[in-house]
Amino acid sequence: MSDLFESLDLMRSLTNSFLSTSDSEKFYQTTLTTGVTIFKARGGVVRIMDQTKGSLEVHSSIGDYPRHPLDQRIAKRVFFTQTPFCLNRRGKEKPFQSILCVPFLVKGKSFGTLTFYDKEIEPFKFEEKDLWLLLVIAQQLSFAIENLIARREIHTLVQEQERRVKQLSTLWELSKALLTTVHFERILHLTLTAITIGEGLGFNRAMLFMVNEKDRMLEGVTGVGPDSAEEAGRIWSSLSQKKENPSEWIARISSASENHSLLNSLVKGIKIPLEYNPCILSRTVLEGRSFKVQVPQSEEGWIQARCKRGCSLGSEIGCFISEHLSHDPQVYSFATAPLWGKGRVIGVILVDNLYNQNPITDEDLQYLSMFCNQAGLAIENAMLYRHLEEVHQKLKETQTFLIHQEKMAALGELSTSIAHEIRNPLVSIGGFARRLDRSISSEAPEKRYTQTILKEVKRLEKTLSQFLSYTHQEPLVFKELDLREIMEESLSMVSQGEDGEIQLIKEFSSSLPLVKGHPEQLKQAFFNLINNARESMGGRGALSIRIYPVSKNGFSHVRVEVEDTGGGIEPEHLHHIFNPFYSTKENRFGLGLPIVHKIVTVHQGQIEVDNRPGKGVTFIITLPAEEGKKDEKDSRGR
């Protein structure tokens, strides 16, 4: 009887321990320890059905147990028949080899077995009462185990949910960040950095390729990731030191610096035809789905790139030629995900774990795909916005041009009637003055008066001609010109005597490409600039003239700079100096600068103003050189 009491007492403490633990390992261990004490057995084993493998596996054990096929078979039989089993065989050394085995049943289904071996006290074999006792214990345990399993399932579920929630909140924070900007480069940077940093998606490297619909090509745009294992280690150790929440690290990576990594320049050079089927990247676009690839190391020690076209993108390997895998990974995993815009794939994200060689799981890929959906829309938005801005800019330029054209047309009409109304009287005044002049002897004091009238009429007529040549376009004959010669001629038009203390500084390049142009017009333009400069300096200052070759957009140009020290232009007038209708109160500019502007435009050049209020102003004219224009024609023809 004392045996029974002892057993019951042990069972009570066992049940207590079940209630206090959620650790299945400890639970089974306690069960075995208690069981061995109750049954005075040499050892015990808990077997649990592994659902994934479909086989009964030893989960915990205590003491010695026979690793014998027969033992396994008995356990299986007990498991499937749900019937307890007791076996006592006569042995050679010991009186008996004995096995006592019962099933763990939960809701009428067995999920494991509990077995004890070899009773170590008289009668050295298990008896029926042992079997019944074990059955009672097993029944009690089943409830506890059921709880335990449920609790464990809940625990895993909770963990899973927590991870999901964390992922989703990170995704949410990221898409929020992606929505706050339409800046194309910033969005790309944010996307790739979010994929690579540990708090984000945690891949080692990320690369972005965009679809070029026109050429049917996939073009590398940018890549983010360390260039070497050492760099990777450095980054990771510095990152693990600070713990940040998503909004903190997103804010940090949003304002990050330029990307000068080797990877970035490598990616930028990659171009793959979309129709090139064997390439995973092309397939990602064409099939619109993500891929996950794991490549083992080859016998030669390299990861083999099977792409034979030399596009440095192996068909199976992603985008790495072997020398970039210099530190010999055992396994190389990479994955791709399409970037979806509205109804079409606009690009591909390629990720890999080159440095830590972590495998990429289905979940990783799912997470990546979810993020890429967000990023794709943001990138497409940014692209549309950029396109819109370009169109808007063009529209603005066209509008400015049209307004200018309209003004010119109005001015043309105006000038026609002005010409008539002014020139006719001028002809009479000048004509009769000339007649008068001829009749006056050169000694008479009146001679000076008629001479003055003639001089002034001539000046007025000249102004009128200038004005008309500005408003009425005449077909021009262009010649190949050396701007240095034109400038010298313009300078010679300035009467030197009047230049009291103006210092002339000439810096002409010794070799200069020719410019195709109208010599008289250009002479006029330079003259007007020189005249303006001289007038602004009021007889004292320095006039610097520079002529030198420049390259603009790959084409050869000649630049002419006229700089004065005449105090510059008041900022409020600056916008109007090329406007023919606008003149300052002092009428300082008049038609001089609009004429220069017109002439430069006719020559397909550009004029810029570097105004330094209080100091001086530099007019900078850039004209296309003859060779430059030729290039332009060539490229258009292509």
Added chain:
Amino acid sequence: MKKILVVDDEESIRLLYKEELEEEGFQVEVAKDGKEALAQIPRFKPDLITLDIKMPGMDGIEVLKQIRLFERQIPIVMCSAYGEYKQDLTTWASDAYVVKCADLTELKNTIRRLLGLL
């Protein structure tokens, strides 16, 4: 003595041209518009006509067309305050185009050239 008909709507211009050209040794008559000019030609039989373009009523280009309908030989010099009509194809039916200037040297040279006096 060569005869010149000056057509211009401005009286002072007519006076100036008449005096200057007479001084050069031409016989000059003036007309103040196209109508007057067309009426004068058959009677005066000028050797050359100077024709202002911008005139009220019938403009110089219209007058040019009318003259050319019955008189193809007389040289006609178009005079204008601006060069715009240089690109007007109808002015090509004239023999010369002179932009008005207080200095009449260009006009006089043109007239002499057209009359074969140079």
